[in-house]
Amino acid sequence: MNKLRRVMFAMLVTVANVSYAELSQHELETFNHEPEVIRSLLLRAVDAEHDVKNVDSDWQAARFYCQASRLGSAEAQFRLGMLYASGKGVPANRDLAAAMFATASLQGHYESQKMLETVELSMVDLPPCVLAEVEPEKAPLEHAHVATIDQYVAGLPKDKRWILHLVDTISAWYKVDAKLVLSIISVESNFVTTAQSNQQAQGLMQLIPDTADRFNVKNAFNASQNIKGGVAYLRWLLAYFKGDVALAVAAYNAGEGSVNKYNGIPPFPETRQYVKKVQARYPVKNHSFDGTITEPSPIFKRRG
Known part of the structure; x- marks a missing residue:
């Protein structure tokens, strides 16, 4: 039975x-x-x-x-x-x-x-x-x-609250706002460490294998490694898009190449809805960034 x-x-x-x-x-x-x-x-x-x-x-x-x-x-x-x-x-x-x-x-x-x-x-x-x-x-x-990230976090069960402390620590290392990271995690995986999509995106921040390799993540289901890789990628995207949160978030979902191709948020329904959800939880338009990490996206040259 x-x-x-x-x-x-x-x-x-x-x-x-x-x-x-x-x-x-x-x-x-x-x-x-x-x-x-x-x-x-x-x-x-x-x-x-x-x-x-x-x-x-x-x-x-x-x-x-x-x-x-x-x-x-x-x-x-x-x-x-x-x-x-x-x-x-x-x-x-x-x-x-x-x-x-x-x-x-x-x-x-x-x-x-x-x-x-x-x-x-x-x-x-x-x-x-x-x-x-x-x-x-x-x-x-x-x-x-959506709820704001503060509302969302307030409703997290106690057995998931350890993730908040991990995010706070790692985000501080990379100088990325923890609330932005938490907003992305909430939309990507709903704080499920073992989450895996049909496209093989894995873990809390849903890293695809190429991104995991790019940021030296050996085990994407390890919460600490996953967050480090996801936050490192997010820091790079914020530098690449000169602190534009919407573009960085869109690229996190669809890849920076797609954002460059469409000169902004790609017209994919999933990506546009993804950006709306993250922005509703994190309504900040511009984030500080380290301009020494990478050259900016060609979008900014085209925009003049």
Whole structure:
């Protein structure tokens, strides 16, 4: 029976277009113990959260978490609470977040119990989408699919917060703003150290093999090596594009060659959506840079 459950789970992961690498071991075990209908909803929600092409990705995830919450899933209730806590996809509402954490805690959900230590519980109803078969309210348009990096980081579970200290340390070495690095990590991998894309981008900052080789990263799944390589590349891009954050971020996604070719942000929907997501979390247009690292992009000569 356990073998059959694993096979069925693998099929669900494939259908939902979620890579095993995007799920932690804890998530795999948690999802595998859910009934099939809930497991499917959770996988679809995770898939939505990783869809950088969809401006409503976080709201779509909230829809699936609402459905699974109505079916009694403590994991879905916790994840919906996290969305309300950070304002991702749905309006930020600490009371509704606390209500969801409290509901999941009654089922013994450990992360929810820990989150209740950080929010003040008040007597409020659950979100309408949990009480009835209705759509969740969308976040205001300007925050429809992202939260600021401060909001995002505030909602990180404790078992991922060690990454913040690592980013702070390494970013300081390379003189790159840690908030920019965290914003890129949040969009690239959602802080999953084992994340791997279909294009073989790996780890927290989703380094492709060529970039890993370029910046001497031997093991892209090692968090420290991955962040060092990603931040070193980001520092180079900031120098190459003379501190223009949008161009550097676009190049991080599509490569500096593509940015040069199109004389700006490439017209690829994925890249444009990627830049929007990072900029919404890190709304800074210009970053300091070290002009001795590299010659600037030819874009600036063409612009005069």
